[in-house]
Amino acid sequence: xxxxxxxxxxxxxxxxxxxxxxxxxxxxxxxxxxxxxxxxxxxxxxxxxxxxxxxxxxxxxxxxxxxxxxxxxxxxxxxxxxxxxxxxxxxxxxxxxxxxxxxxxxxxxxxxxxxxxxxxxxxxxxxxxxxxxxxxxxxxxxxxxxxxxxxxxxxxxxxxxxxxxxxxxxxxxxxxxxxxxxxxxxxxxxxxxxxxxxxxxxxxxxxxxxxxxxxxxxxxxxxxxxxxxxxxxxxxxxxxxxxxxxxxxxxxxxxxxxxxxxxxxxxxxxxxxxxxxxxxxxxxxxxxxxxxxxxxxxxxxxxxxxxxxxxxxxxxxxxxxxxxxxxxxxxxxxxxxxxxxxxxxxxxxxxxxxxxxxxxxxxxxxxxxxxxxxxxxxxxxxxxxxxxxxxxxxxxxxxxxxxxxxxxxxxxxxxxxxxxxxxxxxxxxxxxxxxxxxxxxxxxxxxxxxxxxxxxxxxxxxxxxxxxxxxxxxxxxxxxxxxxxxxxxxxxxxxxxxxxxxxxxxxxxxxxxxxxxxxxxxxx
Amino acid sequence: xxxxxxxxxxxxxxxxxxxxxxxxxxxxxxxxxxxxxxxxxxxxxxxxxxxxxxxxxxxxxxxxxxxxxxxxxxxxxxxxxxxxxxxxxxxxxxxxxxxxxxxxxxxxxxxxxxxxxxxxxxxxxxxxxxxxxxxxxxxxxxxxxxxxxxxxxxxxxxxxxxxxxxxxxxxxxxxxxxxxxxxxxxxxxxxxxxxxxxxxxxxxxxxxxxxxxxxxxxxxxxxxxxxxxxxxxxxxxxxxxxxxxxxxxxxxxxxxxxxxxxxxxxxxxxxxxxxxxxxxxxxxxxxxxxxxxxxxxxxxxxxxxxxxxxxxxxxxxxxxxxxxxxxxxxxxxxxxxxxxxxxxxxxx
Numbered sequence: 001x002x003x004x005x006x007x008x009x010x011x012x013x014x015x016x017x018x019x020x021x022x023x024x025x026x027x028x029x030x031x032x033x034x035x036x037x038x039x040x041x042x043x044x045x046x047x048x049x050x051x052x053x054x055x056x057x058x059x060x061x062x063x064x065x066x067x068x069x070x071x072x073x074x075x076x077x078x079x080x081x082x083x084x085x086x087x088x089x090x091x092x093x094x095x096x097x098x099x100x101x102x103x104x105x106x107x108x109x110x111x112x113x114x115x116x117x118x119x120x121x122x123x124x125x126x127x128x129x130x131x132x133x134x135x136x137x138x139x140x141x142x143x144x145x146x147x148x149x150x151x152x153x154x155x156x157x158x159x160x161x162x163x164x165x166x167x168x169x170x171x172x173x174x175x176x177x178x179x180x181x182x183x184x185x186x187x188x189x190x191x192x193x194x195x196x197x198x199x200x201x202x203x204x205x206x207x208x209x210x211x212x213x214x215x216x217x218x219x220x221x222x223x224x225x226x227x228x229x230x231x232x233x234x235x236x237x238x239x240x241x242x243x244x245x246x247x248x249x250x251x252x253x254x255x256x257x258x259x260x261x262x263x264x265x266x267x268x269x270x271x272x273x274x275x276x277x278x279x280x281x282x283x284x285x286x287x288x289x290x291x292x293x294x295x296x297x298x299x300x301x302x303x304x305x306x307x308x309x310x311x312x313x314x315x316x317x318x319x320x321x322x323x324x325x326x327x328x329x330x331x332x333x334x335x336x337x338x339x340x341x342x343x344x345x346x347x348x349x350x351x352x353x354x355x356x357x358x359x360x361x362x363x364x365x366x367x368x369x370x371x372x373x374x375x376x377x378x379x380x381x382x383x384x385x386x387x388x389x390x391x392x393x394x395x396x397x398x399x400x401x402x403x404x405x406x407x408x409x410x411x412x413x414x415x416x417x418x419x420x421x422x423x424x425x426x427x428x429x430x431x432x433x434x435x436x437x438x439x440x441x442x443x444x445x446x447x448x449x450x451x452x453x454x455x456x457x458x459x460x461x462x463x464x465x466x467x468x469x470x471x472x473x474x475x476x477x478x479x480x481x482x483x484x485x486x487x488x489x490x491x492x493x494x495x496x497x498x499x500x501x502x503x504x505x506x507x508x509x510x511x512x513x514x515x516x517x518x519x520x521x522x523x524x
Numbered sequence: 525x526x527x528x529x530x531x532x533x534x535x536x537x538x539x540x541x542x543x544x545x546x547x548x549x550x551x552x553x554x555x556x557x558x559x560x561x562x563x564x565x566x567x568x569x570x571x572x573x574x575x576x577x578x579x580x581x582x583x584x585x586x587x588x589x590x591x592x593x594x595x596x597x598x599x600x601x602x603x604x605x606x607x608x609x610x611x612x613x614x615x616x617x618x619x620x621x622x623x624x625x626x627x628x629x630x631x632x633x634x635x636x637x638x639x640x641x642x643x644x645x646x647x648x649x650x651x652x653x654x655x656x657x658x659x660x661x662x663x664x665x666x667x668x669x670x671x672x673x674x675x676x677x678x679x680x681x682x683x684x685x686x687x688x689x690x691x692x693x694x695x696x697x698x699x700x701x702x703x704x705x706x707x708x709x710x711x712x713x714x715x716x717x718x719x720x721x722x723x724x725x726x727x728x729x730x731x732x733x734x735x736x737x738x739x740x741x742x743x744x745x746x747x748x749x750x751x752x753x754x755x756x757x758x759x760x761x762x763x764x765x766x767x768x769x770x771x772x773x774x775x776x777x778x779x780x781x782x783x784x785x786x787x788x789x790x791x792x793x794x795x796x797x798x799x800x801x802x803x804x805x806x807x808x809x810x811x812x813x814x815x816x817x818x819x820x821x822x823x824x825x826x827x828x829x830x831x832x833x834x835x836x837x838x839x840x841x842x843x844x845x846x847x848x849x850x851x852x853x854x855x856x857x858x859x860x861x862x863x864x865x866x867x868x869x870x871x872x
Contacts, residue, residue, distance in 0.1 A: 323757060344759025353757070361757045364750035371747065375758050384740045391737065 015078035017042045017204045018063065018094070018173050023072035025058050031228045032058040036072070038223055038230070040173060045195060045205040047219035047236070049212075051248055051450040055228035056208050060175050063206075064096045065089035095171030097162045099178045103150045109133060109161050110146040113168060136168050142194060156187030163194070173204040180214055181448055185308055185476070192218050210248070210450045212241040224248055245451055258462045258484050259502060265300070266468030268486075271335055272296030273470040274320065274351065274439040279329035281315045289315040290494045292329070297439060297470035302461065304485030305474040306510055312494035313474050314356060317443040320472060321353035322346030334438060347376055352436030356443035356474075358428050365417035369409055372416045373398035373427060376435045405430040406456075422453045429460055439470040446480060458484055478510065530865050540866070544859035552852040563844075570838055577834040578827060582716055588823075588830050589718035590788050594619070594797075595822040595829075596725040597780025598804025599811065601652075604732055605773035606813040607742075608749035608766055614659065614674025615777035616801020617681035618652035622778025623785045624685050625651030627792035630707035630785070631693065640709035644786050645779065652778015653771045655681060660770040664763050670770070678801065686794035693792065703793035711787035721783035726819060728776065733815035745769055777801065803829070806853055812860075828852060 020038040024031075033055045040046045050056045061067045063074065065083030074081050076092050083089045103112050110133040114120040121128060126147075133146035142164045150158060159179060166174060176195075180188045195205050195218065209215050215222055216236055223233040224247045231247050275296035283289045289312045297303040307313060318324035319331065325341035332338070333349050343353070355362040363372050374383050374394045382393040395412060402409050405426040407419070416424060429445060442461060446454040461484065465471055475481050481488055482505060490497040490513035497513040557567035578584045598615040605612035612618075625647040633640060659673035688704075695705040711719040736742035748755035748762045749769075755762050780800065789796060807825050811817030832845035 321757075322759070342759050343757060347759060355757060360751075361753045364747055364754050367747065367750045371743070375747070375754070378743050379740060384743075387740050389738055389740045389743045 014042060016040055016075070017077060018206070019075040019078075020059070020063065021073050021075065023059060023062060023069045023074075025055075025062060025067060025070050033062070033069075033228045036225070036228070036230045039233075040204045040206060042172075042202050042204055043199055044221060045199050045207055045219045047207045047209060047215040047222045048225065049209060049215055049222055049244060049248055050225035051210060051452055054225040054248075056225055057177065058228075059225070060096060060177065060206070060208065063089065064094055064175065090169050090171070093170060093172035094175070095166030095169060095173070096175040097159065097166055097177065097179065099181060101158050101162050103158060103161060105149070105151040107150060108146065109144050109148050109150065109153070112150055112161055113146075113165050117169065133164075136164060140164060140167050141197060142167070154187075156183050156190065159183065159187075159191065160194075167198070171203075173206065174198060175206045175208070177208045178210075179207070180209070180211065184310055188214070212244045212248075212451075215244070216241065248451060258458055259302075259486060261466060265466035268301045269299035269468075269470075271298070272332070273299045273334055274472070275332040275335075276319070276326075277330045277332065279319060279326040279331065281319050281324055281326045283315065288327075288494060290319065290326070293494075293496055294329075295489060295496060295499075296332075297472050299438070299468045299470050300465055301487070302465050302471045302473050302485045304481040304488040305472060305491055306476075306478060306481050306488050306513075307491035308476065311491050313443065313491060315494070316491065317353065317356065317441050317472075317474060320439075320441045321351060321355075323353075344379070347435050350435065350437030350439070350469075352376075352432035352434075352440040352469075354425075354429055354432050354440070354442045354445050356447070358425055359417075359421075362428050363416055363424060366415050368413045369402070369416045369419070369427070370395050370398040370412045373401045373412075373431055376431055401427060401430050401434065404434075422449050425449060425457070426453075426460075429457060433460065433464050433469075436464060436469050439472065440464055441472045441474075443474045444476070445473075446475070446477070454480070528867055530867060540863040541860065544863035545856055548855035548859035549852055552848065552855045555851060556848045559844075565840070570835065570840075573838060574831045574834045578830050584830065584834075586715075586717040587833075588826050589715070589722055591826040591829050592822055593719075593721045593725050593787065594780050594784050594800040595803055595807055595825050596722075596729060596818065597783065598777055598800045599807025599818040599822045599825075600725070600729050600732060600804075600815060601773045601777035601780065602804045602808035603811060603813045603815055603818050604776060605770060606749070606808060607736060607745050608769040609752070610663070610749075610766070610770055610773065611671050611805075612656065612674055612770070612773045612777070613671055613805065614656060614677050614774070614801070615780075615804045616797050616799070617674070617678035618655045618774045618777035619781040619784070619797045619801050620678075620681035620685045621651040621655040622648035622781025623651075623792060623796050624681075624688070624781070625654075625778070626782035626785045627693075627704060627707060630709050631704060631792075637709040641711065641786060644709060644782055648778045648780075648782025648785075649775045650778070652774040652776065652781065654774075655778070656770055656774030660767055660774075663770065664767050682795075682797065685792060685796060689793045689796075695791075700793075703791040706790050707785065707792075709786060710790060711783065719783075719787035721787040724783070725780075728779075729815050729819050736815065741765075777804070810853070810856060 016039045018038065018040040020036060023033050023036040025033040036055070036059055038059070048056050048059070058067065062069045065086040065088050068084070074083065076094070081088070081092055083092070104115065107115070110126070110129040113133050113136065114124065114129050130146035133144070137144045137146070142160050144157065144160050144164060150161065153161070163174070179191060183191060199205055207215070207219055216239060219236045221233060222236055222239060222244065224231045224244065226248060276293050279290060279293045280288060281290040293316070295303070305313065305316065315324060319326055322338070322341050322343040322345060330337045333351065359365055371394070374397050377383055377397060378389065378394065383390060383397055398412055407423045407426055425445070425448070432440060440461070445461065446457045449457060458480065461471055461473065473481070473485055482502065486502055487499055488502060488505070488510065489499045490510060492513065500510060560567040560570065578588060598619060601615045601618070602612050626644040629644045629647045630640060633643065655677060656674065659670045659677065662668035662673055663670045690702045693704045694701060695703060698705065711721055713719045714723070736746060744755065744760045745765050748760055748765050752762050781797070784796060785792060803825060807818055807821045810821035810824065828849050832849060835845050836842055
């Protein structure tokens with residue numbers, strides 16, 4: 001702890017903006033934090049790295065006054081403080097942007113900025129609030145549209161509003177919880193630029209993440225938590241991804257090459273199990289999002305789809321799963337052209353689909369775990385016979401799926417939203433793999449998961465491949481794509497730019513394909 | 525130092541939920557009692573009076589049974605709509621039109637009761653479905669919010685019934701000028717004044733509960749109601765289910781109107797729905813949209829309404845009665861939320 005401050009850009013003798021000493025927090029049966037130290041200097045971006053459940057959120061909840069620590073002290077600018085509510089933390093200049101935004105969708109940007117703020121004028125007209133918001137946006141260099149309703153904004157814009165909301169309250173230490181999880185690469189670059197500007201003004205940023213690459217890119221120093229304790233604090237310049245991953249999970253688990261088949265694995269079939277021929281598709285607004293795609297995946301093979309998000313991945317996965325009818329071209333399952341574009345029909349033919357937004361379109365969050373687990377098999381025995389639905393058989397099936405997914409469920413009748421995101425994703429993956437006799441369309445299956453959980457997810461997919469299914473694996477993470485895929489197709493503006501065999505893979509070439517320009521590599 | 529804290533649970537335990545509801549009713553009655561004392565009334569005497577008049581006499585129990593039937597049907601109508609995420613605010617109007625259509629058959633078709641009653645039943649069911657048809661199609665094909673459309677049609681239905689009952693269908697030379705003649709076909713009674721509509725209503729509630737829990741259709745409906753996007757992802761015919769469920773919801777309310785006409789009132793008159801459609805929303809909310817729960821909450825609501833009638837005979841204004849009713853419902857809603865919390869003891 002003693003030699004940490006010498007790396008900071010603050011003048012010698014400046015006390016840390018935030019200093020946490022020996023913080024501990026216990027929940028019934030769980031040590032959320034114990035003996036955690038954290039030092040954040042003015043003018044520093046400090047990353048907090050750790051797996052899901054490593055205690056990052058608890059620690060930040062203590063710093064922002066939501067929880068009270070069971071032991072330890074919080075020292076701001078050299079003075080010991082005692083936060084009894086989030087208001088105290090805000091008054092001390094600590095502001096947090098949560099992963100799930102806390103904005104009122106039906107209010108305008110200006111209204112959201114001024115909501116619950118002491119400096120909001122008593123007689124506040126719409127015009128006055130919008131003028132104040134525009135002024136704030138200018139002074140912090142965070143362009144927002146004051147009169148736009150939050151519900152109309154993209155996630156990136158909503159995040160800017162959240163940040164502006166925090167900065168307007170004179171925050172000097174900005175805490176961001178997984179800020180890039182919801183952003184496109186372009187939006188993430190914008191965010192990083194804004195964070196650098198904020199830091200250069202002598203402020204601090206605490207950046208919570210489990211993405212190694214971006215932590216290395218953005219931060220000055222990195223503190224790694226594991227099992228509620230601090231394992232290390234290092235200068236980012238001294239770190240590399242492999243070492244960070246090891247510190248994070250406590251073992252060496254950097255993504256291995258998963259292309260090698262174990263003995264007894266199903267061979268790659270001669271004919272593709274799922275094939276698109278000259279397929280084009282339109283988005284809801286009538287714009288073409290897929291144009292003339294010809295692509296096939298063979299049984300026992302993993303076809304990776306690389307590309308920057310928003311280049312037609314969603315439509316591609318929807319077409320492959322029968323959710324979206326192509327405007328031209330044909331789809332063949334096992335060599336037979338599909339006549340009817342009905343996802344239930346595709347499922348019955350053996351096509352599984354892990355959707356990119358599992359909570360919004362793969363699950364009914366308010367329904368029970370059982371009801372969600374049987375979503376793909378409720379229509380056939382044993383869960384239903386004729387028109388009859390059998391809750392006991394459904395329960396047994398969900399038990400089986402939860403077991404395969406290694407998810408411990410205390411109560412199968414509780415709403416599935418009570419499970420963590422990682423467990424939800426594992427259940428969805430196992431549910432889809434059960435029906436994916438021919439092929440699995442996996443859209444960003446590891447999004448939002450930590451390193452350990454990503455490895456499990458990729459292992460599941462490799463297992464399915466070895467059982468003989470063809471897998472279409474859509475991801476933005478090149479490292480993950482390369483470690484798993486046999487071939488990689490690159491999607492750019494709805495077109496397949498090329499298909500590369502993994503054995504003669506050339507990162508630069510993929511990068512070029514992904515954007516047609518060298519710069520696209522950065523975005524990957 | 526020991527500190528007491530509140531902890532929110534993801535789902536409330538059954539015992540806690542029940543306890544919170546009982547506490548809510550007692551608390552509401554307590555508040556009402558204080559208000560009555562301030563108004564110079566004796567709450568205990570009134571309570572004794574209410575209990576005596578409601579449960580202490582055949583007459584009171586019969587009234588209770590007759591109130592229960594329409595509440596059961598309208599509550600079930602709203603609860604069924606909620607299965608697919610639809611707020612049928614129009615049970616009131618569908619109830620009116622069900623009564624209207626049943627009355628038309630009963631008044632103008634000749635025949636024995638054995639022939640006419642089934643025809644009235646069908647007419648009531650079709651009438652209710654017809655009244656929700658436009659909101660259904662607007663919601664299913666144009667995404668028009670059903671809250672507004674179903675609500676507005678209530679007024680049309682109420683005024684239509686008012687018009688025919690005081691105009692063209694009015695009983696000439698009858699005792700009142702605002703009702704039709706007595707409809708000859710009547711649902712037989714099985715206990716005092718209480719007719720077979722009550723078992724029929726309970727049976728429908730049981731039937732829908734079973735259909736939702738033990739049929740493929742029920743699973744699909746509940747899934748589509750909870751997350752339509754995920755239902756489409758799994759290939760469920762979401763729009764078809766939406767249309768079916770909304771029509772069923774209208775049908776149930778229409779049958780409620782028919783039972784009221786053929787079993788209880790026997791004449792079509794203005795205001796025949798008596799706010800049962802709106803009270804049905806309360807019944808469904810109290811039952812948390814469970815079809816079985818509707819039976820209990822409709823009975824609870826019937827007791828409250830009946831008590832209200834008794835209180836009015838004791839000189840309390842209808843506004844006071846309404847306020848007490850509202851208080852009970854309000855505190856029940858608060859109790860439902862409170863039952864999600866438990867108090868834990870922790871060291872600081």
